Amino acid sequence: MEDLIGWQARLNYDGGRMRPSTVNFTPFVDNTTGQNVSFLNLPLEARAHRGLITATNIPPHLAGPQTALLGSVYNGSQSFAVSPDTPAKSLPDDTSYNAPFGGVLAAINLQVQAGQAIQPSLYIDLDDGDPNAPGSAINVFTGSGIMTLTLTESLGDGFHGEGVPCVPVVPVPPPAPPPPTGGGAGASSPSADSDGDGFSDTAENTIGTYPLQPCGADAWPSDINNSVYADTADIAFLTSNFGLAVPPTPARHDLAPSGYIDTADIARITSVFGQGCPSSELLTQAPGATTSRYVSDLTFNNDCNADYLTMFSYGRDQALRAQQGIVILDFAGQINVDGVWGVRDWKGAFHPNTHIANCAAKGFIDGFGTWSFPGQELHLGIGTNNSLSVDAAAGQSWATLINDVNLYIDSTGFGNLLATGANDFEPGYSSSAAARAWTIGYDASANYRYYDYGSADGCPYTETSTPGEDQPCWPGWYQSDVEWVSWGDDWAFPLPEIYLTDWINAWQWQKISVYAYYNDAPYDELEFTATLTQYEACQQQGCAPGVDNTAAEGWRQLQWAVNTDARTDVIISKASDILWDS
Amino acid sequence: MNSQVLRGITVALALVVLVAGGLFTMYITEAGPFNDSNEPLACRNLSRSENVPTAKDDVLRRECEAAKAARQNRPENPDALGTPTPATPQPLVACDDWDPTSGVTGCVFYGVLEGRQPPPGYERTYRVSNQWAGDTVLVYAGSLYDDESQGVVVVMTRDLVSSTSSRLGEFRTEAKEGALRIVSAEGNVLNLITATGTEYTFDVSAMALTPS
Numbered sequence: 091m092e093d094l095i096g097w098q099a100r101l102n103y104d105g106g107r108m109r110p111s112t113v114n115f116t117p118f119v120d121n122t123t124g125q126n127v128s129f130l131n132l133p134l135e136a137r138a139h140r141g142l143i144t145a146t147n148i149p150p151h152l153a154g155p156q157t158a159l160l161g162s163v164y165n166g167s168q169s170f171a172v173s174p175d176t177p178a179k180s181l182p183d184d185t186s187y188n189a190p191f192g193g194v195l196a197a198i199n200l201q202v203q204a205g206q207a208i209q210p211s212l213y214i215d216l217d218d219g220d221p222n223a224p225g226s227a228i229n230v231f232t233g234s235g236i237m238t239l240t241l242t243e244s245l246g247d248g249f250h251g252e253g254v255p256c257v258p259v260v261p262v263p264p265p266a267p268p269p270p271t272g273g274g275a276g277a278s279s280p281s282a283d284s285d286g287d288g289f290s291d292t293a294e295n296t297i298g299t300y301p302l303q304p305c306g307a308d309a310w311p312s313d314i315n316n317s318v319y320a321d322t323a324d325i326a327f328l329t330s331n332f333g334l335a336v337p338p339t340p341a342r343h344d345l346a347p348s349g350y351i352d353t354a355d356i357a358r359i360t361s362v363f364g365q366g367c368p369s370s371e372l373l374t375q376a377p378g379a380t381t382s383r384y385v386s387d388l389t390f391n392n393d394c395n396a397d398y399l400t401m402f403s404y405g406r407d408q409a410l411r412a413q414q415g416i417v418i419l420d421f422a423g424q425i426n427v428d429g430v431w432g433v434r435d436w437k438g439a440f441h442p443n444t445h446i447a448n449c450a451a452k453g454f455i456d457g458f459g460t461w462s463f464p465g466q467e468l469h470l471g472i473g474t475n476n477s478l479s480v481d482a483a484a485g486q487s488w489a490t491l492i493n494d495v496n497l498y499i500d501s502t503g504f505g506n507l508l509a510t511g512a513n514d515f516e517p518g519y520s521s522s523a524a525a526r527a528w529t530i531g532y533d534a535s536a537n538y539r540y541y542d543y544g545s546a547d548g549c550p551y552t553e554t555s556t557p558g559e560d561q562p563c564w565p566g567w568y569q570s571d572v573e574w575v576s577w578g579d580d581w582a583f584p585l586p587e588i589y590l591t592d593w594i595n596a597w598q599w600q601k602i603s604v605y606a607y608y609n610d611a612p613y614d615e616l617e618f619t620a621t622l623t624q625y626e627a628c629q630q631q632g633c634a635p636g637v638d639n640t641a642a643e644g645w646r647q648l649q650w651a652v653n654t655d656a657r658t659d660v661i662i663s664k665a666s667d668i669l670w671d672s
Numbered sequence: 673m674n675s676q677v678l679r680g681i682t683v684a685l686a687l688v689v690l691v692a693g694g695l696f697t698m699y700i701t702e703a704g705p706f707n708d709s710n711e712p713l714a715c716r717n718l719s720r721s722e723n724v725p726t727a728k729d730d731v732l733r734r735e736c737e738a739a740k741a742a743r744q745n746r747p748e749n750p751d752a753l754g755t756p757t758p759a760t761p762q763p764l765v766a767c768d769d770w771d772p773t774s775g776v777t778g779c780v781f782y783g784v785l786e787g788r789q790p791p792p793g794y795e796r797t798y799r800v801s802n803q804w805a806g807d808t809v810l811v812y813a814g815s816l817y818d819d820e821s822q823g824v825v826v827v828m829t830r831d832l833v834s835s836t837s838s839r840l841g842e843f844r845t846e847a848k849e850g851a852l853r854i855v856s857a858e859g860n861v862l863n864l865i866t867a868t869g870t871e872y873t874f875d876v877s878a879m880a881l882t883p884s
Binding site: 384386390391392393394422423425427428429430432434436437438439440441442444445467469475477478493496497499500505506507508518519520537538539580581589612613614617624627630631632633634637670 | 711712713714716725726728731732734735738739742743762763764767770771772777778779780781782785786787788789790791792793794795796797799800803805810817818830832833837
């Protein structure tokens with residue numbers, strides 16, 4: 091036996107004659123540490139033995155064939171060193187113990203019922219899963235997870251003669267219960283673990299958790315009570331249903347789907363005991379978010395003084411909040427009126443590019459530059475979208491606008507500011523051809539980058555069978571189009587919207603990055619500059635359900651998504667959350 | 673308390689004031705605009721993200737060079753870049769009547785407006801086909817964001833003075849016949865059609881969506 095994590099024993103017996111009454115899972119004492127031990131927790135780890143999670147399901151005694159299940163699992167993350175071997179491996183992975191001839195897992199006290207003297211031998215049948223599942227089994231560490239080895243009927247049984255010689259008898263197993271109708275289906279077939287939470291998608295579909303969410307309600311199978319952590323409360327669900335079939339026990343408790351609650355399920359919790367759900371630790375590492383804005387309160391009559399002062403206050407506010415990184419000012423869609431390029435804002439007013447540069451952007455720059463402190467640096471993304479006039483001329487006019495604004499920044503001496511372009515590219519807003527044309531126009535006059543703070547609407551969020559194959563997104567758009575406007579274009583840098591709380595946006599963008607990895611040499615995978623969320627905007631005006639990730643949550647989702655895949659693993663150092671100005 | 677002790681306290685307080693004054697001066701000196709000797713931000717660390725692959729370094733170098741060039745070519749007077757700063761409020765002019773050479777720096781759209789720009793605050797609630805702009809309301813035609821078969825008309829307030837906006841109502845087609853689109857306007861009555869060809873009218877004054 092090597093690398094033992096846990097074990098369980100199926101006992102069949104005649105409850106009217108002899109039955110298991112109590113189980114001592116640690117029948118020995120280590121006098122050095124003062125701890126109770128069995129073979130399962132024999133290895134020392136930091137000079138102490140591990141605790142055990144134990145479970146028993148011994149029915150009240152009744153005359154006639156009965157069955158019981160008992161088992162235990164060591165507590166804590168799994169490794170070869172803490173998983174005992176007997177005899178030791180040729181190259182032992184732990185030398186804190188010596189068990190060359192096997193080990194004792196538990197001591198079972200048997201209770202002989204009255205009237206058994208001078209009767210045929212009594213028996214305890216150590217059984218497999220037939221007819222009563224789950225059967226006896228051991229759980230071993232494989233180096234990357236748990237393997238359950240079911241034991242066969244050839245296991246040794248026990249016999250006892252009360253006042254007579256002990257003679258082996260043929261055990262009479264209890265009748266088989268009806269087989270479970272759920273659980274276990276497909277559980278043995280390997281499949282991808284899309285969310286990287288240690289459970290395959292197939293298992294999660296059986297268990298009833300979300301295969302794309304490693305954290306959250308019904309997201310991580312080990313966290314049964316949705317407390318974020320894997321702890322005793324979760325184990326209690328399993329120990330209280332130990333040995334029972336699924337259903338009627340909820341599939342949510344069958345963590346190693348087999349159709350029964352057994353030690354393999356318990357081991358899926360004890361292996362991560364006390365840990366938070368995968369990615370939870372990232373929440374504490376999220377970068378401070380800047381405040382981006384839908385600029386929606388410019389005056390209808392383009393009052394430059396008024397708009398300058400409004401935007402000055404926003405820039406000052408940004409500075410006083412000690413925010414740095416990237417800020418998007420979204421001026422809405424572009425349009426050309428009588429040969430003049432500008433934007434049609436959210437309320438149907440036309441603001442020429444000169445007004446955006448000389449009044450709005452200038453106000454923000456002066457506000458931030460005047461009130462900011464040394465080292466407080468900001469990329470000011472002057473944003474539009476692809477919902478109105480989207481062509482090369484529009485792109486070129488926007489690049490010119492950005493150049494002009496940087497000319498102003500340099501004239502002020504505000505060395506902590508850089509104006510960049512920005513575009514909320516949304517597949518649902520325009521054709522992909524129009525969006526690509528915009529980037530070509532932008533490139534023609536660009537001196538400064540632009541950030542794509544858009545979406546990947548309709549793009550796949552799971553791995554396709556052919557990695558790198560261009561998949562369709564919103565009608566008329568492919569992953570290659572989203573990749574182009576966000577990264578493939580020389581001047582493009584991705585700052586994606588991660589709005590959806592169900593992690594779909596994060597996985598869509600991770601898959602865009604996978605596409606780039608295979609198809610966009612030498613740029614390769616997307617180097618996400620930051621994430622954009624709209625939590626504040628939703629607080630202001632309300633949103634459809636499930637689109638209001640906080641800045642930290644949005645960043646966590648994308649950071650985790652790209653971290654789960656070596657092809658897309660990058661550090662995302664910034665985050666921003668957008669709100670409405672008015 | 674004797675005079676020697678008092679003198680000692682006075683000296684100590686003076687030192688505290690001096691130190692505090694020095695710190696305050698340093699603070700004032702370091703706050704505020706950066707001086708000209710600083711390298712443009714485009715050339716510093718924030719721009720050269722640790723993530724950027726070598727292949728995009730060329731783009732960033734060009735960005736840095738542009739920033740340096742802008743610094744060399746900057747105008748003597750920043751306002752030369754243009755700060756119209758009109759002293760008097762400008763009139764509101766409809767874009768159809770706007771003359772860019774008139775000195776009026778912008779205009780306001782009315783009527784049927786093409787473009788998929790969603791109503792403010794509802795980017796993930798509706799998908800817009802087009803819209804109609806009146807004096808006091810903006811009417812959007814399209815579908816639900818998550819169900820393109822469900823046609824909707826959304827009415828938002830339009831306040832030409834305060835710039836505020838809020839949703840007055842949402843009106844759905846009885847049957848799911850695809851996104852709505854405004855095809856024409858007669859006064860305050862809009863003629864719409866669904867993706868499957870069913871015609872509707874929306875009476876802006878009555879706020880009523882009815883099949884034609």
